[in-house]
Amino acid sequence: MSNASLDLIDQRILRKLSKDGRISNTQLAQQVGLSPSPCWQRVRRLEQQGVITSYRAILDQEKLGAAEIVMIEVILNRHDDDTVETFGKQMLKMPEVLEVHLTTGEYDYQIKVAVDGTRGYEEFLRKKLYRVPGIRHSRSSFVLRTLKDVQAYLPED
Template sequence: MSQPRLDQIDRRILHELGKDGRISNAQLAQRIGLSPSPCWQRVRRLEQQGVITNYCAILDQVKLGAAEIVMIEIVLERHDDETLETFGNRMQKMPEVLEVHLTTGEYDYLIKVAVDGTRGYEEFLRRKLYHVPGIRHSRSSFVLRTLKDVQAYLPED
């Protein structure tokens, strides 16, 4: 599938929506220097092309009671279809799991988990992760501070 051609106006729209996904069409049009109708048409085209895939709220994990983020590297026992499918399905069902990435290298997966401190982490391991069949080994690191957190990268032309 070919990549859609993005001009500078499309890029400015994406940049503004990346900063504030709730911006009104009128405000967006004003910021990028278009009238509202062509701005709305461009946003709809970007959605239809799949460049914009979703809009979401960024939640404050501290206020929700799961302030600690843990990155967990996972090694599976086997790499057959059944093991991979089971692992993926189980990860989808765990609300604490924020991201799951199939990776190259020493570990098969990198998962990002939100927990409530070390006790919450222990509970997650003992009650959930360790019950997933097919996991041979895991290694965890607590995130001490996040220096950058963006949802997408917009390559230059």
């Protein structure tokens, strides 16, 4: 679905929900200029069309004991189906792996990992990442500060 098929009300609904997924339908309707029933119908339609894929809570990593975020770039030693599939399955098994992106360029994947300091990072590398078959090389960077963190981009008309 392209942005062109979303009218201004749909776009307002999406912007509000992306900032506060727990907003009540009544509040959402007031803020986008609809009555509750048509607003609810639009939200349901956006869900059914797959524009809204899920709702979730944003958790505080620091309070959960894994405050440091590390971005790890990985090169696989081969790119056959088995190596790629094995790598993907292994990433899904690791709870500290927050995101995995297949990328273009020098590195094959970029992985976002939550760890408890440098010791937690070393443990993740030795006990988990380096045990995944097919990895030729990795390069890591600790995130010092996150300036922006959004889940989707909604182009404006």
